[in-house]
Amino acid sequence: MVDPTPENSDDNETSASEHNEERDSGPSRQRRGRRASLGKIAMTVGGLLLVVGGIWVTNLLTAQRPAVRGLPDHPLTPAAVTEGDVRVETDSPEKVRASIDGNTVPVRVRDGTALLRPSELSEGSHELRVELPSGALPWNRTLTESFEVDASPPELRLPETVNSESFSDPVTISGTAEGASRVTIGGKEVPLDGSGRFSRELGDPAASVTVEAADRAGNTTSTEVRVEVDHPGMRAVHMTGLAWSSDQLREPVLRMARQGLIDTVELDIKDESGEVQYDSAVPLAERIGADKGYYDARRAIDRLHDMGVRVVGRLVAFKDPVLAEAAWKAGNRDQVVRTASGGPYNGGYGDYSFTNFANPTVRDYNIDIAAEAARLGFDDVLYDYVRRPDGDRSGMRFAGLEKTPSESIAGFLRQSRERLREHGTYLGASVFGITVTRPESVGQNIPKIAEYVDYVAPMIYPSHWGPGEYDVADPNNEPYKIVRRSLRDWRGTVDGTGSEVIPWLQDFSLGVHYGPGKVSAQIAATKDNGIDSFLLWSPSCDYTQAALSAAP
Known part of the structure; x- marks a missing residue:
């Protein structure tokens, strides 16, 4: 057979290639080149879009989701809304815009958070609207929250x-x-x-x-x-520390107790001279030389308790020449009542007479002594001179006084009662008889005082009332009338306070001789007011036993 492949096949292939090159020349080859260039550009742009899109998605995923905080599912007080408790957490707090019920709300940025500070809102329903950038998106984001405001306390x-x-x-x-x-x-x-x-x-x-x-x-x-x-009541007589240390004065009192004429003895703890009558361990009393040790308090209390007799401690609070003089000389002049010109107030009591009831050191000193007396076994602490000096208030200065004198004094009694209650000790306050109708005369507001004591002890001595008081022409000569009428007023004044009235009665002569008849008349007037308790005062501590025997 004859091979069909021409002997010059390689030449043919070469000719074909050359022919193709010739064919690709011209407009066709130019178009293909442009397409290739466009493809490369598209790939580049696509890559850029993928990068930008990736960044956009990354930003969208990593941006902080804005949120409103401080609006719980229960009502809020107006203060909780206005004082910055409502806030917006976002990456751009400075761009936050807010409104409540259509009214623009001030926004304050602190520590990377937008705090909303609206004005006080009324009770009821409200709507908060917040607008802020939303990261990579080209438009703002809006958040709305409904909430309730409740301004009514339970x-x-x-x-x-x-x-x-x-x-x-x-x-x-x-x-x-x-x-x-x-x-x-x-x-x-x-x-x-x-x-x-x-x-x-x-x-x-x-x-x-x-x-x-x-x-x-x-x-x-x-x-x-x-x-x-409930206070157990008392039929009491007062004794100074020195009187108790005297057999001549102490024994008649013990005899009356044995006979059942009295059931309580009041002993001085700190008197109007500023002296603590027993040997006190209160540091300030020791430092200023106030503790005198005139009698053994624990021994006296034990003796009386063994007889079934209660013991009340009389503690003169703010008339305290010992503390006042020591404080003044040490430069602690805020502890002393001063005049308008800055000197120590005298008012007829002496230059260093009244300590400042508004001063914390003065208050603590008296309360510390009261607490010590409670630990010693006194059944009651009965404050005296728990007041400002009498006289024109404008001539007195009380450093640190932020309230009225009567409010400050009531606060002192409240502090005292809290300390004494720890020891199961009663608290009383001796007060001026006239304060029932003239509360600011010495800073003794009786209804307020009565809230913080177990009893008030008004000094309703007939000799201390002026003519015509309670329509009594001559109170000193008509003890029954003045005591009965004034006590009726006192009972009404403390009604509802939880406090009792235990009056101071007069067993001394001042202008008019007081014997058994006038003393027992006061006791009868007290009982006729439904009050079975009283305290008798005699400056000499010498008491009219016949008056007690004749008393109802």
Whole structure:
């Protein structure tokens, strides 16, 4: 056979190739080149778009999601909204714009957070609208939140006082708290039933117990419940420390106690001279030389208690020449009542006479002595001179006084009662007889004082009333009338406070001779007012036994 392939086949292939090259020349080859260039450009642009898109997606994924904080699902108090509790967390806090109910809200940036500071809002429903950049998106993002404002605190209903027969008996505090979600009594949360009722028994209550109710918004209502312990009453006579150390004066008093004519003796703790009558361990009393040790307090108390006789300690509070002079000379002049020109107030009492009841050191000094007396075994502490000096108030200066004198003095008694209650000791306050109608005359507001003492002891001595008081022409000569009428006023004034009235009666002569008849007339007038207690005062500590024997 003859091979069909031409001998010059290689030449033919070459010719074909050359022919193709010739054919690709010209417009066709130019078009293919352009397509290739466009493809390369497309690939480049696509790559760039992928990179940009990747960055955009990355930014979108990593950007902080904006959120409104501080709007819980329960109502808020107006203060919680206005004081910056509502905030927006975002990467761009400075760009946050906000409005509530269509009104623009100021925005403050702090620590990378946008704090909303609207003006005070009314109770009811509100809508918050927040606009802010949304990261890589070309438009703003809007957030809306609805919330409630509640400005009404819960309503507490419970008694102002609860009574107990002794300091050791438990008391129960009960009441209702309308609108409350939480109630605490003495700092301890108590359960609420479906009607808002609550109750707690206190085994060792303080003189006053705080009850607080709160709602879900955070509105609170707080009140104090006073725990009143019934005073056992007294038929008492007063004795100074020096009188108690005298057999001649002490024995007649002990004889009256044995005969049942009296059941209480009042002994001076600190008197109007500023001297602490027994040997005190209170550091300030020792430092200023106030402790004198005229009698052995514990021995006297034990002796009287063994006889079944109660012991009341008389503590003169703010008339204290010893402390006043020591403080003044040491440069502690804020502890002393001063004149308008800055000197020590005299007022007829002496240059260093009255200490400043508003001064913390003065207050603590007296309370420390009272607490010491309670530890020694005194059954009561009865403050005297728990007042400012009498006279024109404008001529006196009380450094640190932020309230009225009567409010400050009531606060001092409240502090004292809290300390004494720890020891199961009663607290009383001796007060001017006229303060029942003239509370600011010496800073003794009786209704306010009565809230913080177990009893008030008005000094209603007939010789101290002016003619015509209570329509009594001559009070000093008509002791029954003036005592009966004034005590009626006193009982009405303390009514509802939980405090009792135990009057000071006169067993001394001042202008008119006072014998058994006039002394016993005062005791009878006291009893006719439904008061079985009294304290007799004799500056000489020499008492009219016949008056006590004749008394009802």
